[in-house]
Amino acid sequence: QVQLVESGGGLVQPGDSLRLSCAASGRAFTGYHMGWFRQAPGKEREFVAAITNTGGMTDYTDSVKGRFTISRDNAKNTVYLQMSSLKPEDTAVYYCAGCDTWFTRAPANYHYWGQGTQVTVSS
Numbered sequence: 001q002v003q004l005v006e007s008g009g010g011l012v013q014p015g016d017s018l019r020l021s022c023a024a025s026g027r028a029f030t031g032y033h034m035g036w037f038r039q040a041p042g043k044e045r046e047f048v049a050a051i052t053n054t055g056g057m058t059d060y061t062d063s064v065k066g067r068f069t070i071s072r073d074n075a076k077n078t079v080y081l082q083m084s085s086l087k088p089e090d091t092a093v094y095y096c097a098g099c100d101t102w103f104t105r106a107p108a109n110y111h112y113w114g115q116g117t118q119v120t121v122s123s
Contacts, residue, residue, distance in 0.1 A: 002026035009117030020081040022096035038092035047105040
């Protein structure tokens with residue numbers, strides 16, 4: 001079992017940057033593909049970004065390409081989401097998640113989830 005603890009959310013203005021962190025515990029972290037998802041009020045959970053277990057490949061939803069960067073430091077058991085040029089439509093609860101099977105965008109395939117951290121972008 002892997003446990004995920006998030007940090008870094010907050011209230012920012014449009015154009016600002018935030019870096020979300022997700023610290024993992026468990027021996028098998030390096031074997032998990034990791035993803036970031038977000039959920040806004042009244043909306044379904046949405047894929048944001050994913051990174052393979054080795055960090056060799058990444059995937060982003062179109063709305064964040066060029067603005068967000070997912071990365072991981074396996075030596076620190078941590079995955080990051082660097083968010084730049086934030087927009088009001090980025091406002092959501094952001095979750096990190098782990099998948100020990102496929103490299104995928106589908107939330108249902110991620111079986112390990114963090115607690116979520118609120119990101120609010122407002123002027």
